Amino acid sequence: MKKVLLGLTLALLFLLAIVATAAARPASVAPPRLASLSGAAPVTLLSDTFESGQTWDAGSTGWSIVTPAASFSPIPSPTHAAYAPEFGSPMLVYGPFDLSEATAATLTFELWYDSPSLVISPYTYCGAFLIGYSTDGSDFTFPTQWSGSTGQAWQQEQVDLSSWYEQGSQSTVSLLGDSQVWIVLSSSVTQPTWANSTEGSYVDDISLTATIPDSTPPVTAASGCDANWHRTPVTVHFSATDNAGGSGVDYTEFSTDGGRDWTQADSLTVQAPANHSGDGVHTILYESVDNAGNWETAKSDTRGPACAPKNVTATPGKTCRLYFKVHDALSPKVTRVVTITTRSGAVKKRWSWGYGTNSAGWHSFSYKCALPKGSYRIVVSGKDLAGNVQSVLGKAWLYVK
Numbered sequence: 001m002k003k004v005l006l007g008l009t010l011a012l013l014f015l016l017a018i019v020a021t022a023a024a025r026p027a028s029v030a031p032p033r034l035a036s037l038s039g040a041a042p043v044t045l046l047s048d049t050f051e052s053g054q055t056w057d058a059g060s061t062g063w064s065i066v067t068p069a070a071s072f073s074p075i076p077s078p079t080h081a082a083y084a085p086e087f088g089s090p091m092l093v094y095g096p097f098d099l100s101e102a103t104a105a106t107l108t109f110e111l112w113y114d115s116p117s118l119v120i121s122p123y124t125y126c127g128a129f130l131i132g133y134s135t136d137g138s139d140f141t142f143p144t145q146w147s148g149s150t151g152q153a154w155q156q157e158q159v160d161l162s163s164w165y166e167q168g169s170q171s172t173v174s175l176l177g178d179s180q181v182w183i184v185l186s187s188s189v190t191q192p193t194w195a196n197s198t199e200g201s202y203v204d205d206i207s208l209t210a211t212i213p214d215s216t217p218p219v220t221a222a223s224g225c226d227a228n229w230h231r232t233p234v235t236v237h238f239s240a241t242d243n244a245g246g247s248g249v250d251y252t253e254f255s256t257d258g259g260r261d262w263t264q265a266d267s268l269t270v271q272a273p274a275n276h277s278g279d280g281v282h283t284i285l286y287e288s289v290d291n292a293g294n295w296e297t298a299k300s301d302t303r304g305p306a307c308a309p310k311n312v313t314a315t316p317g318k319t320c321r322l323y324f325k326v327h328d329a330l331s332p333k334v335t336r337v338v339t340i341t342t343r344s345g346a347v348k349k350r351w352s353w354g355y356g357t358n359s360a361g362w363h364s365f366s367y368k369c370a371l372p373k374g375s376y377r378i379v380v381s382g383k384d385l386a387g388n389v390q391s392v393l394g395k396a397w398l399y400v401k
Contacts, residue, residue: 042104045097046183046208064093091140095182102176102210105161107131107183109206114149129201131159133175134182142186143173154204161208183208216243217296220252220288223332225385235269240288247291254286305334305358307380307394314369314400322367324380324394327360331384334358339379340371340398348376355385371400 048063099105113129132142143166144159161175175181187201220240240249253262270282289295305328314320326336333355340349348371380394 042106042209042211044207044209045105046094046107046206048206049204092185093134093137093140093182094184095134096137096180097183097208097210098179099161099176099181099210100179101215102212104211105176105208106210107159107161107206107208109157110154110204111146111157112150112152112154112202112204113146114152128187130186131157132184132186133161133164134184135175135178135180137180137182140182140184141173142184161210214243214247214290214292215294216246217294218242218246218249218288218290219296220286221330221332222284222286225284231272233269233271235267236284237267238286238288239266242290250289250291252286252288254284256282256284258283259285304328304384304388304391305331305382306392307382307390308392309338309378309380309394309396310362311396312378312398314367314371314398316369316372316400319366319368321364322378322398323362323364324378325360325362326380326382326390326394328358328384331388332358333385335382336363337381339381341377341379343375343377345377358384369400371398373400375399 111129128145128147130142130145132140132144134140143164161181163172163174165172185201185203218240220238222236222238224236225234238252238254240252242249251264252266253264254268255262256268268284270284271278287296305326307326308324310323312320312322322338324336324338326334328334335355336353338351339347341347349367351365376398378394378396378398381390383389
C-alpha cells in the first residue's frame with residue numbers, strides 16, 4: 001500500500017494564565033516535504049481453505065456453481081474442495097474482484113488431479129482441470145488447463161493475473177485495470193463412463209492477492225485540549241488511524257511555531273511557567289503520514305460545527321419530540337443550543353447543553369407544546385472546543401395545529 005500523510009493542521013487554543021499577556025503566533029503555511037516511499041503491501045481478496053465443506057461451494061462464501069450441475073465424490077482429505085468426473089463441464093465461480101487500481105495480482109492454489117485417458121477408436125477421451133476468468137460474469141475464458149495426473153500428490157500452482165499466459169499460444173492477458181473480475185474453476189470430462197469414479201479434481205488453499213496503492217490519508221485526532229484558561233501544564237495526545245486496507249500510520253508530528261519546525265511525537269505538553277513567559281494563545285499544528293508517503297492537506301480549526309434540526313408537527317398541550325444534531329469535523333466536544341422562535345425572531349423557548357461528546361448522530365428530547373396554533377422556527381446552534389461558533393446554523397419548522 002502507498003504511504004499516506006495526514007496534513008491535519010488544527011489550531012488548538014490553550015490559555016495558560018488568568019490574563020493572557022503574550023500574543024499568539026500566527027500560523028503559516030508549512031513548506032512541502034516528502035516522506036520516504038515504500039511499496040504497497042498485498043491485499044488478500046480471496047482466501048479459502050475449504051475447512052468447512054467437502055464440495056466446491058459448501059461452507060464457503062462467494063462461490064457459485066454455473067450449470068450444468070456438478071456431482072461430488074468422496075475425497076482423500078477432509079479439508080479441501082473436490083469435483084468428481086462426470087459428463088459435462090461444471091464451473092465454480094468466485095467474484096467479482098475490483099482490480100481497477102491494482103498494480104499486481106496473483107492467484108495461488110494447491111491442485112490434486114487424476115484424469116483417466118480412455119481410447120474408444122477412433123477417439124481418445126481425456127479429462128482436464130481448467131482455470132480461467134471473466135470480466136462480465138457470464139463469458140468465461142480458460143487460458144490454462146491440466147490433464148493427466150499430479151502423481152497422487154498435491155502441487156502448488158500460481159497464476160499471474162497481470163500477465164496470464166495462454167497455453168498453446170504466445171499471447172498473454174492482463175486483468176489489471178478491470179473493475180470486475182471473476183475467477184472460475186472447471187473440471188471437464190468427455191466420457192460419461194467415468195461418472196462417480198474416485199478420480200477427479202481437488203483444490204485446496206486458494207487465495208488471490210493484489211497490490212493496490214493506498215491513496216487515502218490517515219486521520220489524526222487530538223485530545224486533552226480545551227478553550228479554557230489553565231494554571232498548570234496541558235498535555236495534548238494525538239491519535240492517528242489509517243483507512244481500512246491502508247498501509248498503516250507511519251508517524252504523527254506537531255509544530256508550535258506556525259509550521260517552520262516539526263517534532264515527531266504522539267503527545268505534546270504545553271508548559272505553564274510561574275514567570276508567565278508562556279501566557280497567551282498557543283496554536284498547535286499537527287499531521288500524520290502513513291506508510292505510503294502521502295500527506296493530508298493541511299487544515300486549520302477555524303470552522304465551527306454544522307447544526308441541523310428536523311421539521312416537527314405538534315398539538316397544543318401534547319408532547320412531541322424535537323430532533324437535532326451538532327457535529328464538528330475536528331473538535332472532540334461541542335455545545336448544543338436549541339431555540340424556538342416566532343417568524344419574526346422572538347424567542348419562545350430555549351434549551352442549552354454545555355460541552356458534550358461530539359457526535360454525527362441525531363439527538364432528541366420531549367417537548368410539551370405550550371404554543372398556540374401557528375408556524376415557528378426551530379434554530380440549532382453550538383460551538384467547538386476552540387471557541388468557533390457554528391459554521392452552519394440549523395433551521396427547521398415547528399408546525400402547531
